[in-house]
Amino acid sequence: MTVDRFKWVLGVCMIMPLAILAKESLPYRDAKLPVDQRVEDLLSRMTLEEKVAQMRIFHANKGIEFSDDDQMVLSEDVVGRLEHGIAGIKNPGEEISPLRAAKLNNELQRYIVEKSRLNIPALFVTESYNGVDAEGCTRFGRPINMAAAWDVELTRSVWDVIGREARLRGMHMCHSPEADIVRDPRFGRMSEALGEDTYLTTEMIVAAVTGVQGGYGGTGWNTTHIGAVTKHFAGYGQVLGGSNFAAIEISDRTLIDEIFPPFKGAVQRGHALGIMASHGDLNGVASHANPWLLTEVLRNQWGFKGYIVSDSNDIARLHDFMKVAESHEAAVEMALRAGMEIDLYSDLAYVHLTKMANQDPGLMPFIDRSVGHVLRTKFILGLFENPYVDLNEVGKEVRKPAALELARRMDRESIILLKNKKQLLPLNGAKHKKIALLGPLLDQEAEKQFEKAAGPGVTFSSMKGFCLTDEQSGIPKLVEVDDGIIEKMVNQARDADLSILFLGGDEYTAKEAYFKAGLGDRNSIDPVGCQDELVKRIKALGKPVVVVLKHRRTLSINVIAEQADAILDCWDLSEFGEEIVANMVYGAYSPSGKLPVTVPRTIGQLPFHYSQKEINYKKDYLFSKKGPLFEFGHGLSYSTFKYGEPEISGTEMDSNSRLTVGVDVTNTGNYAAKETVQLYVKDVIGSVTRPDKELKGFRKIELQPGETQSVAFTITPEMLTFTGMNMKPTLEPGDYHVMVGTSSADHQTVAFRLNGSKNIAAR
Structure with a gap:
């Protein structure tokens, strides 16, 4: 840090404590008063400059730092921005520990409050995707x-x-x-x-x-x-x-x-x-x-x-x-x-x-x-x-x-078993004693976590092989992989009983795109680079292949879906992701995630969400397989589930009544497992073209082997309301189908009729 760049240090700035006057007696300082009254009083006391300051947020990178000896240092730029107060500051202390950030933000807030004529605090703002x-x-x-x-x-x-x-x-x-x-x-x-x-x-x-x-x-x-x-x-x-x-x-x-x-x-x-x-x-x-x-x-x-x-x-x-x-x-x-x-x-x-x-x-x-x-x-x-x-x-x-365990639990609940040919997963250490961990998405912690999960008697070898890109944060470029690298990976797989391939995409192949500083969108949804070739060459060895799919966008994984014996779709897990994947592969718990998206076969099918209008499904494309690669709501388990016939409490309802749809679900497998029961509704005939089906309810349940649970959903008029011809909320009489099952494509149907005059006004 240079004196020229940061001239305002806390000790200098804080020698100007403004009188907190008799503000404690002012209405806006009285916490017992209603918020609206406090706002009105404070507004009446503010200058135009102070008001405008409450309409701006700047980023802490303008010059807010915490020195090694825990002294707040402000740039002249920041001091000027705070002259009349501020609505908020983005990300102060984001690169330091929580305790040091708390100290910094206390000092920063104290500076803002005591410098403000009316002692108005600032909002400190963060991002919180994961x-x-x-x-x-x-x-x-x-x-x-x-x-x-x-x-x-x-x-x-x-x-x-x-x-x-x-x-x-x-x-x-x-x-x-x-x-x-x-x-x-x-x-x-x-x-x-x-x-x-x-x-x-x-x-x-x-x-x-x-x-x-x-x-x-x-x-x-x-x-x-x-x-x-x-x-x-x-x-x-x-x-x-x-x-x-x-x-x-x-x-x-x-x-x-x-x-x-x-x-x-x-x-x-x-x-x-x-x-x-x-x-x-x-x-x-x-x-x-x-x-x-x-x-x-x-x-x-x-x-x-x-x-x-x-x-x-x-x-x-x-x-x-x-x-x-x-x-x-x-x-x-x-x-x-x-x-x-x-x-x-x-x-x-x-x-x-x-x-x-x-x-x-x-x-x-x-x-x-x-x-x-x-x-x-x-x-x-x-x-x-x-x-x-x-x-x-x-x-x-x-x-x-408790927070760290919650991160692990979310990982366990979110991993989706897309495919499991001949019940390959979970792995049995007695059957597959030599495992090759391979692929561009292989984490350095993976081998250690798999060794812990598998226990004694199983040996692992690992080889990342190549990166998907040069990992430049702005505009990454794809890496051309020498065939010799692929051959080394194939040879490693040849020496193993089974290969686990870590494939998909990463933070460089799917990210926010800016104007000039970076690109993040793609005009293809195929896996980048030579990943498909790697899968085919390793599968050609005639040994089982498990794919651990990591990604931040839906990928048209046609080759992977065809070649792999089992696929665990992980999206982008927590800091404990490798631990959870390894334990899941070896059966510590059964996958229970379901797809929150439709997986298309090709980019040419877009848009391809499951709830498109029914008329969008009337024709297929030349020279292409019909339907999605994996449907919305799809997700397998190590166990199996049997759905009974759904029962509906009546075949008719009106705008003031409700119906109940129930179904029995039985765990018919050998593993304790979770299943998400999904409810879809279809308006058979509408005054405007309607979606083929719409998700209207879901419930995740846990079942022991042999256990049966009854799951019930309530059908309400609000579920059936849509924007009608007059662009107002409309509840129309007519026939409706209710679908209950394990995905948007695997379900059973019951029907009912909504009675009433045409175009019932929605409540």
């Missing part, structure tokens, strides 16, 4: 793994840990979870979301928001956890060509029925404290300047009371990139009037607001609305009463044994 995105916190599997587990309560528990660990290191909000429906595996950010299905994503999002916010129910305080900023509102995962920042073309009906529900659930059921707008547009209207989206739908229709934050620099991009504003100032006004309240990172957008509002007082109501929502969040998080972290709690709570 745990707090910071050093020393528990690392879970990716969100797509959580969806693959099909366990709502487990997901809530994981996010509860995330919320606690984040708060203990001094954070207050996270730009997570993602409520985007992702149906295009070309899109590099696929694993950050929860799959292709609206209902599954909605239930998981509500669980995630509820967990990370500590069960905050819309009233009272949230002082032990952080607030969720659910993103990206709306339609972000539907970018054309799977290309980040591309246009988004979605019909209004699809938007309302399929894309909105996870966000609506986050707002109305999860009480999310924040929403982040989408990078993209909606049918030509930029999301960051869309008053119908941000104000009419989000606030007026759904009752959202939190704050709305831009995605990175996206307000200024209304001019620079979206080309819908003539200037940055025009972009500011468009965004502000539409409902955009916090400018994330940019120095080209809301920085202009003070001057603009002085010239046009008509902007003040929009500024006050925005600042009010930011202040409300700070009051709810208890930051005015106690903005600091209890350092004594950090070591006891962060990465405690």
Whole structure:
């Protein structure tokens, strides 16, 4: 650290304690008063400069550091940004331990509070895709793994840990979870979301928001956890060509029925404290300047009371990139009037607001609305009463044994057994005594974990062989693999009784794509490099092949599916992934994950989610096999399950009644195992073309060998409601099919009729 770069050290900055005056007697300082009253009082005391400061977030990389002797050091740039206060700071202390981060954030918050004329604290913001995105916190599997587990309560528990660990290191909000429906595996950010299905994503999002916010129910305080900023509102995962920042073309009906529900659930059921707008547009209207989206739908229709934050620099991009504003100032006004309240990172957008509002007082109501929502969040998080972290709690709570075991459990629940020819898995150490661990996704810890899992008498050899890319973070390049490397791997497999191949993709082959700094989307979904060749050459030896598939996007694994005897689909597991895979291969527990996506045979089938309209399935393609490689909801077990015939409580219902559908499920195998029973509903005839089927319920159960459990689902009118011809919620009479089974393709059907006059108004 140089004196020239960082001139402001805490000891210098802190010699200016402003008088905390008699502020304790002011209404906004009174925790007994309603939040809205406190917000109104504080707003009335703020200058325009102080208000605008509460509408901006900058990144800690602007110059916030913690020296080796635990002294906070601020750059002149940061000191200037904090002159009038700040809405928040992104990722302070992300690269240091939780305890040191807590110390830094306490000092940083103290500086901000005591320098502020009105003692307004800041929000410290993180990301939390698979745990707090910071050093020393528990690392879970990716969100797509959580969806693959099909366990709502487990997901809530994981996010509860995330919320606690984040708060203990001094954070207050996270730009997570993602409520985007992702149906295009070309899109590099696929694993950050929860799959292709609206209902599954909605239930998981509500669980995630509820967990990370500590069960905050819309009233009272949230002082032990952080607030969720659910993103990206709306339609972000539907970018054309799977290309980040591309246009988004979605019909209004699809938007309302399929894309909105996870966000609506986050707002109305999860009480999310924040929403982040989408990078993209909606049918030509930029999301960051869309008053119908941000104000009419989000606030007026759904009752959202939190704050709305831009995605990175996206307000200024209304001019620079979206080309819908003539200037940055025009972009500011468009965004502000539409409902955009916090400018994330940019120095080209809301920085202009003070001057603009002085010239046009008509902007003040929009500024006050925005600042009010930011202040409300700070009051709810208890930051005015106690903005600091209890350092004594950090070591006891962060990465405690229960959290680490939860990461392991999520891994166990999320791994999907796609194929298991002749019940090859779990492996028997007496039958396969020499195992070759091979492939580009082989982790250095794998051999040690497999030795522990297999026990004595089994020997392992391992060879990664090659990397998929040169592993450059910006724009990685594929590695050309010398045939000699492949031959060495084949020779190693030749000396073994069985080979386990670690294949798929990694963080370099599927990631967020930026403008110039990096690429992450792909125009192919085939496995990259020579992985298919490796599988074929090793399988040609005539020995069993197990594939451990790791990836962050859906891959068209045709060759792998054909050649491998068994496939464990792991997506992107936690820090304990190798341990869990090894134990699962040797039967410590049975796989119970189910696919949260449809696996296509080829990119040419896209879009190919299971819930497409029925008319999309009427014709096949020339020279291609029919259907998906693996269907949505698919997942095998080491055990076997028998479903009885589903029973329905009646064959007719109306808009004021409900039906119950039940089924008996029996474990007919030799292993204790879990099964996810899935409920799908099909509207046989609709006034608009309807999906072939839609997931409407699921329940994960655990069965001992020979045990039977009864699983029941309730059919409600709300399940049958859709956006009708008049673009309003509609409940139509007619025939419905209810499908209960183990996947979207393997189920049994019962039927009922909804009675009533045509176009029953939905409640």
